[in-house]
Amino acid sequence: MLNLPDSLYPDPIQGDNSVMSNGGAPANNNGPCDGASKAIDWPSASVEDLVVLLREPEHREKAISSLTQIKEVLSIYKSLTPEKLTMKDSSKVCDVLVLFECLATHPQTKMQFLNVQIHCYLYPFLETEETSKPFQYLRLMSLGVIGGLLKEVGDPSTKVAVHCLLESGLFPLCLKSIEYGNELSQSVFNDVIEKMQDEPSTTVLKNIIQCYVILSDDPSRGCLLLRSFIPPILTTAPYIEALRARPITLKNLQDLFQKLSMGSGPNAEAVGDVAGSSHLDR
Numbered sequence: 029m030l031n032l033p034d035s036l037y038p039d040p041i042q043g044d045n046s047v048m049s050n051g052g053a054p055a056n057n058n059g060p061c062d063g064a065s066k067a068i069d070w071p072s073a074s075v076e077d078l079v080v081l082l083r084e085p086e087h088r089e090k091a092i093s094s095l096t097q098i099k100e101v102l103s104i105y106k107s108l109t110p111e112k113l114t115m116k117d118s119s120k121v122c123d124v125l126v127l128f129e130c131l132a133t134h135p136q137t138k139m140q141f142l143n144v145q146i147h148c149y150l151y152p153f154l155e156t157e158e159t160s161k162p163f164q165y166l167r168l169m170s171l172g173v174i175g176g177l178l179k180e181v182g183d184p185s186t187k188v189a190v191h192c193l194l195e196s197g198l199f200p201l202c203l204k205s206i207e208y209g210n211e212l213s214q215s216v217f218n219d220v221i222e223k224m225q226d227e228p229s230t231t232v233l234k235n236i237i238q239c240y241v242i243l244s245d246d247p248s249r250g251c252l253l254l255r256s257f258i259p260p261i262l263t264t265a266p267y268i269e270a271l272r273a274r275p276i277t278l279k280n281l282q283d284l285f286q287k288l289s290m291g292s293g294p295n296a297e298a299v300g301d302v303a304g305s306s307h308l309d310r
Contacts, residue, residue, distance in 0.1 A: 033158070033303055034197075036203065036272060047132075048213070056227050057091065068081070068087065068090075070090065070094055073094065073232075076139075076150055078091045078094050078095050079091075079095075082095075082136060082137060083136070088137065088140050089140045089143065089144060091135060092131055092140050092141060092146075093144065095127060095131065098146070100120065100121060100124045101121055101124060101125075101149050101150070102149070103154055104117055104118075104121050106151075108152060108156055108158075108163075109158075110158055110160055110163075111266050111286060113158075113159065113160075114162065114164065115162050117162070118161075118162035118163070118165050118166055119165070121166060122165050122166065122169045123148070123302060125166075125169035125172070126169070126198045127175055128141075128146060128176075129169075129173045129175075129176040130171045131146075131260050132146075132147070132173050132174075132177045132278065133176035133179050134174035135180070135183070135185065138185050138189070139185055139193075140187070141177070142177070142185075142188060142189060143172060143296075145192075145196065146177060147174060147177065147192070147193065147196065147198075148196050149174065150170040150173055150232060151170075151172070151196075151197070151198075151201055153166040153167055153169075153170040154167060154170055154171070154201040154202070154204060154205055155201050155204060156204070156208070157207075157208050158208070159208050159210070163212050164209065164213060167205060167208075167209050167212075168196065168209070168212055168213045168216060169194075170298045171205060171209075171213060171216040171217055171220060172216060174193065174198070175216060175219055175220050175223065177192075177193070178190065178220060178223040178224060179223075180274070186223075190224055190232060193224075194231060194232065194235060197226075199235045199236070199238070199239050200215060200221075200239075202239060202241060202245060203239050205217045205248065206239075206243060206245070206253055206257070208252070209248070214253070215255075218291040221236060221259070222259055224236070228275055229270070230270055230271060230273060230277070231276065233262075233267065233274075234274060234277045236262075237262075237277055237280050237281050237284065238280070240254055240258060240284055241280050241283075241284055244287050246285055249288065251288055254284075254286055259286075262281065263281075263285065
């Protein structure tokens with residue numbers, strides 16, 4: 029897990045010109061800025077003011093920091109145990125995660141969102157093995173934020189997002205989301221995986237297949253889940269051709285589908301048909 033700071037901006041803007049002299053009330057009605065030459069009063073800026081500032085490149089990252097309320101997320105880390113985490117606390121953080129998803133999805137804020145690594149602050153919610161309702165809500169909303177980063181397939185920023193997610197260690201956490209998440213979380217996770225697979229990348233495919241192989245080692249739970257969620261698109265010609273340069277990964281994929289086709293669980297016959305795909309056998 030990355031060693032993330034408590035603040036996205038270790039030296040926040042709070043110069044003397046930004047301090048209000050009338051007990052916190054704005055000195056005028058022109059928003060958080062009192063003229064282009066004066067500093068912005070960040071602590072007193074309203075949500076509406078911050079949204080307006082998102083349009084200004086020089087203020088966008090700071091506005092995102094103020095909007096995203098990272099401290100709300102950090103404050104719940106110490107409560108990530110069944111004895112401490114309440115539904116009220118979980119709902120409070122989920123409200124922040126809804127805003128995160130909006131910022132992760134919007135083309136004008138996605139790159140700034142990635143630059144300050146806000147997605148990494150959500151990883152503790154994906155890492156937990158708890159299955160009670162407060163944890164499931166946090167897991168589901170966190171996956172929604174990740175999905176927001178990948179929404180625009182084919183967009184250059186989405187390729188950057190895929191790289192950032194891989195580099196920051198998302199995939200090992202995804203294993204736990206499959207194993208401990210409820211049906212809705214598993215569905216959202218599957219959607220995330222499909223979005224990452226829309227443009228074949230050998231690095232992405234290698235990580236995905238490794239996750240699936242590890243899951244398949246558990247015949248009672250892992251194989252059962254994979255028969256329902258593994259995408260047959262993995263055996264289509266573009267993906268197989270992309271893996272020709274990685275023979276070990278391709279062999280793992282072949283073995284994976286063979287393993288999943290064994291037994292009498294749900295979708296075993298359909299998976300067996302995929303395992304016999306001519307693309308895999310070439």
